[in-house]
């Protein structure tokens with residue numbers, strides 16, 4: 001069992017702040033500044049270009065990929081890192097589409113807009129009569145049909161925290177010959193995921209949310225071993241080539257998921273992620289899920305008892321929920337700004353969602369109780385009804 005009272009002191013949390021937004025940007029591990037400084041001064045500074053070999057920079061995307069792979073149930077050697085999640089969605093979807101003659105991609109209206117935009121952009125670029133079909137999250141299972149080529153879903157809905165049954169949907173997809181692309185943005189580091197056990201074909205996710213890699217940290221991509229040597233990487237960059245330093249004129253994809261690399265990896269950002277993964281390497285994901293469910297249940301019970309004006313926008317049943325809890329309120333934006341001003345940091349998602357993420361690595365039951373008291377004060381005393389909380393910032 002992981003003892004989460006041991007992991008909490010490993011993070012820097014600003015004084016007086018209860019941080020319930022680790023689902024959007026994980027906080028800073030205390031070991032990260034020194035690790036990054038070491039990469040800057042001892043590696044970049046002293047080794048300069050020899051750092052690619054001597055400091056292992058070039059091997060980091062696969063090495064870090066394996067450590068993330070443990071958290072998502074991937075086979076070793078089948079996860080790599082690079083670019084941003086939007087790019088990895090594009091790559092995974094393109095590879096999936098290249099494996100089928102069918103024309104329809106099924107997704108849901110709860111999916112993150114970037115995933116849907118990427119699908120639309122790809123459909124336009126491929127110009128082969130493809131169609132993106134978007135249904136409500138709860139209607140996905142009923143929308144299965146034999147004309148579907150690819151099922152592209154985000155396992156945990158970024159707004160509501162609603163959790164898709166990845167094992168059941170993947171099994172049904174497989175039975176109908178539908179390729180699956182799972183976005184784990186809100187599940188990697190939030191709960192145990194089992195991509196191999198589910199039989200997922202492709203999976204992608206980001207490392208700056210629950211995984212604490214820092215703003216701009218690279219995304220990851222998983223390709224199932226059965227496809228790894230056939231999958232076509234549409235973004236055929238030199239570092240996905242079989243022999244990048246042979247500088248061959250003809251593109252020839254690299255081994256397995258390494259072919260999903262595109263260009264030069266973000267070395268400094270990977271150093272930050274490496275420090276965060278030192279913590280993650282010690283975490284038992286079943287224990288993490290149990291702790292996350294307990295925190296979410298405590299929060300829901302506290303807020304629903306104290307704040308009759310807030311409507312639960314997340315599934316009430318923990319089995320159908322990720323590691324976040326959302327409430328809706330017509331003045332949700334101002335209410336969240338008031339909570340933040342009073343030391344409880346969550347975020348707001350249009351049109352009316354106040355979102356709180358629960359991350360057992362650094363949030364405990366005492367934090368939940370203090371957060372509930374602040375939110376209750378904001379709502380009962382209408383602290384949100386103040387012009388300073390109405391003006392929208394660029395990032396909500």
Ligand SMILES: *Cc1c(COP(=O)(O)O)cnc(C)c1O
Pocket residue numbers: 084085086087111112114115154158183185186206219
């Ligand atoms: C956070 C998130 C993204 C963000 O993509 P970036 O390219 O890393 O900015 C994409 N998709 C989902 C589902 C997300 O939750």
